[in-house]
Amino acid sequence: MAFALARKGALRPVSAQRGPNVRVAKPGLLRTPAFAARPQVQTKAASLSVPVNDLTDEERKQLAHELGFKSVGRELPDGVSLTDIVKSMPPEVFELDHGKAWRAVLISVTAMAASLYLISISPWYLLPFAWAFSGTAFTGWFVVGHDCGHRSFHKNNLVEDIVGHIMFAPLIYPFEPWRIKHNHHHAHTNKLVEDTAWHPITEEEMAKWDETTAAIYKVFLGTPLKLWASVGHWWVWHFDLNKYTEKQRTRVMISLAVVYAFMATAFPALIYYTGVWGFIKFWLMPWLGYHFWMSTFTVVHHTAPHIPFKPADQWNAAKAQLSGTVHCDYPGWVEFLTHDISWHVPHHVASKIPWYNLRKATESLRKNWGDYMTECTFNWRVVKNICTVCHVYDEKVNYKPFDFKKEEPLFAFQRRFLPDNV
Template sequence: MQSNTVLNQTDPTDSSTCTAELPFTLQDLKAAIPASCFEPSAWKSLTYFFLDIAIIGGLYATAHFLDSWWFLPIFWVMQGTMFWALFVVGHDCGHGSFSKLKWLNNLIGHLSHIPILVPYHGWRISHRTHHANTGNLDTDESWYPIGQAQYEQMPWYEKLFRFYLPLLAYPLYLFRRSPGKQGSHFLPNSPLFRPSEKQDVLTSSVLWGLMIVCLGWLTYEFGWLFLLKYYLAPYTVFVIWLDLVTFLHHTEPDIPWYRGKDWYFLKGALSTIDRDYGWFNAIHHDIGTHVAHHIFLNMPHYHLRTATAAIQPILGDYYRKSDEPIWRSFVRSYWACHFVPDQGSGVYYQPYPKQ
């Protein structure tokens, strides 16, 4: 079943195609992009951050002023979406594409992530691992496929969150990572982190804990219903957004996955797909422009569209983009993408049971 995508025009089941060397290099792509695209503007980045904060504050003020249950579902969707937009700002900080100042990246990263219960440094480091190993079946960090044998041996509760409730999986991932991997985003001695990174991880974990204490105090002062109305419900919408976007950019029947020496960075970076979220594109800072982001992870989000237009002629059929409705892409991948063959490289997702 094909999606409405720009894909390789060859047979997607022919592994000889996707295991071949790419006809272009990373330097070829970089040379095609205006040099200004690689330059972050601290002021421009801060504008996006403060705009998101202002909208979040305005939504809270509106919800408090109206104090009406009819408005709450609208508020939950809007505020959860803005939580997701704020996460994307912190995401740029984690990549160093927010500014050239490390201290500013870390400051805004924490201010963006801690209020939505993301341990900034812990997530930043694991996300770095994901970007360095995208498309690698052996070493990728998140939303990677598992082999058929592992799938069939997985306990029911792991299958439940990984394959049947994928849009609620993120909080569990922070504590337990993905199936088959050990460690937590909160513990400095986790195998996720280098010894030199322990202090950073501890800092973010302590700040995350203080946010939990703050939420506990609000609950004590105003009650569980207050917490549900003004935080837990929008937070759930945020989690759904986060899982939906990351799922869709890395879970597609036509995206190849590699093993062993057949994988290298650029080939793996192309094992993702651009998505069109309609008018949400501007709200969540063009996170749908994902292929260029994976190739040049330190590029500010506001330059990704320009970079994509510049490299698309070089990428040709190696560039993947879907213009179909997001819900349709999700439903197709939800049912079709469960595991990959246990052997071989340049392999594709398969459904279970096999059709």
């Protein structure tokens, strides 16, 4: 979906049937002298070619409304460094509290046990609700291991390594490979090509695709199936020893051994006692529920029509971590079970902030840097743009859809039938 500036200051969707390049006359439409003086502006693929900093506060509010956000922040000034932002936060947000850390372990273990019991007693028509609960509880296990990987769980690194491996094992996530690649994501957030989490496809990459590859990418990254695409990311990035240096491989192989040992013992036992259906019911469906949140949290945090990815020579760490990371509010039960991982902006400003201090750190950032932050409440409009529009890198307008040259049936169907709001 593209957005054009309409009368009375509103932003209205532009039908993709009008073609990928839509020019909208700006003078006189918004009745503001600064805007009226601008030349015509090209809109494309849910992004404005006018930089966010060129919009007035009122126009940014309108853009936020149309894109499903509570606020769209201005771009951080060039002179601000990441160190400046970190120093603006109170020192106590960096302090570790072992009691709160172990409380998260207790919550996640108890929630997972309760969810498995619910699955065991639920009739077939209630299983989807039990799976939703168990998948969310499973995500809490990941968040505990996630803090261990960032060295924000315990003052003893050995304890963190042990807990991280234990919490990741049921997820079939090798702890050390994930830790290495995830830290690389933090070091290169929203940097084109370098970011190992999510980044737009480039036209150069698309040119290399055969028909089968193109179909796979378009189905799994160009539809709501993107909300489970972390399954592919998990497989591609964390089991290939060639992606790691000789120095890293010993620890990587230990993590792989832990995962394989879990699979070799837990999976046969589960199938022996509960059958194949029990394996699907008690592990596979909760695991897919976990990957829904893994994918959703990540793409919502780092993908928005107005937030750019930058090549290395244009990339700025402070802008990427503060202005380029989205705060999203989720239902309270989700935030409780996932240990506030959705309060994500301070985590990217300083990854050693433990989960239980993220709310206080967020309030500090809002107070000092709120004009530069993008926030939303989890909603379908935000997700729809991520899944059906934000695909291919464009230097001028950030994103364009896979079918930017000529509309394709898959995307035409989605534009026509997927609602803007649910």
